[in-house]
Amino acid sequence: MKRIWFNRWFSVAFHYMNLIRNNPYGEKFELYGTHPNIQHMSLQACDHAETEPVLEGFEYVEFCLDFCKRHKIDVFIPRLKMLEIATYVDMFEAIGTKVMVCRDTLLLESLMEKDLFYESVRGKGIVEIPEYRVVNTAAGFKDAYEDLRAKGLSVCFKPTNAEGGMGFRVVVEEQDRLAELYGWVNLKITFEQAYEAFSSQETFEPIMVMEMLEDHEYSIDCLASAEGEWLAAIPRRKEEGRLYLLEDVPELLDMSRRFAEEYRIPYVYNIQVKYNKGVPKLLEINPRMSGGLYITCLSGVNIPYLAVKAVLGQPMDAIAPQLGITATYVEQPIIVTASGATQRVLEESV
Numbered sequence: 084m085k086r087i088w089f090n091r092w093f094s095v096a097f098h099y100m101n102l103i104r105n106n107p108y109g110e111k112f113e114l115y116g117t118h119p120n121i122q123h124m125s126l127q128a129c130d131h132a133e134t135e136p137v138l139e140g141f142e143y144v145e146f147c148l149d150f151c152k153r154h155k156i157d158v159f160i161p162r163l164k165m166l167e168i169a170t171y172v173d174m175f176e177a178i179g180t181k182v183m184v185c186r187d188t189l190l191l192e193s194l195m196e197k198d199l200f201y202e203s204v205r206g207k208g209i210v211e212i213p214e215y216r217v218v219n220t221a222a223g224f225k226d227a228y229e230d231l232r233a234k235g236l237s238v239c240f241k242p243t244n245a246e247g248g249m250g251f252r253v254v255v256e257e258q259d260r261l262a263e264l265y266g267w268v269n270l271k272i273t274f275e276q277a278y279e280a281f282s283s284q285e286t287f288e289p290i291m292v293m294e295m296l297e298d299h300e301y302s303i304d305c306l307a308s309a310e311g312e313w314l315a316a317i318p319r320r321k322e323e324g325r326l327y328l329l330e331d332v333p334e335l336l337d338m339s340r341r342f343a344e345e346y347r348i349p350y351v352y353n354i355q356v357k358y359n360k361g362v363p364k365l366l367e368i369n370p371r372m373s374g375g376l377y378i379t380c381l382s383g384v385n386i387p388y389l390a391v392k393a394v395l396g397q398p399m400d401a402i403a404p405q406l407g408i409t410a411t412y413v414e415q416p417i418i419v420t421a422s423g424a425t426q427r428v429l430e431e432s433v
């Protein structure tokens with residue numbers, strides 16, 4: 084039985100673990116998870132959970148190596164500190180642990196710094212890049228905003244190295260602030276509000292001031308071999324509310340193949356693009372399992388399990404996703420802890 088460890092992940096790792104456990108071949112795995120919060124959602128699908136220390140640099144790598152040694156981990160699936168772990172991946176291999184991470188640390192670093200990756204993609208004929216400027220001063224923000232507006236573009240901004248939607252804002256001409264107090268929380272901010280905030284410091288962490296892309300957004304979940312050979316890609320279109328469409332989009336599938344040929348990203352990764360006036364433009368590439376991957380797996384392709392097979396160098400059957408699926412998700416209550424008496428009642432009711 085292979086042992087798999089997820090270090091500090093997002094809550095959706097709960098789904099990844101269950102997808103691996105409930106694989107179509109009935110293959111048995113023992114699942115380990117760590118997180119600073121022992122009651123974190125990601126740990127609720129584990130067979131074994133431990134509290135993870137908060138460490139930096141090589142001290143964190145040493146913790147990971149020790150964890151893999153103590154528990155005889157076969158496959159380590161990191162999310163936190165991927166770059167540091169990739170730097171020392173040979174040390175994990177030496178103790179018999181395969182790591183689901185891109186070993187090309189220069190590529191991995193560029194993927195994590197969005198502006199670096201944009202420049203590496205530019206001019207290669209893979210995908211269009213949005214108009215953008217990188218700034219770290221209020222004056223730079225003002226110049227970038229005015230430049231993009233002069234080109235007739237709507238404007239947004241986000242940190243160069245944030246995950247998911249952290250720090251993303253859409254710059255609008257004006258706001259009805261009272262009406263917004265009675266409505267849903269949104270990501271809109273006026274230029275004046277943003278400029279005032281940025282002016283509070285002489286410099287700040289770099290942000291990308293970008294062309295706002297107005298049309299459909301797609302996440303393309305990709306599966307590759309250990310050598311980065313393209314195995315599958317499944318486009319997932321974000322619809323209104325909680326709806327997603329798993330869609331056959333030939334130009335996006337072709338684009339994912341071009342990315343694979345150029346960058347050879349291994350195992351599993353996610354390409355995000357958004358259309359503007361009929362043209363798909365790159366948002367980012369996440370060199371890991373995406374937050375919505377469990378929805379993509381409704382296509383009948385169990386990507387987390389197949390990625391484990393790729394790490395272990397095991398053969399795979401032909402991959403044929405079912406597309407044309409509209410999907411959504413709902414919350415599911417889960418008991419994290421219970422008193423002794425309550426636990427006995429729960430066990431007797433199963």
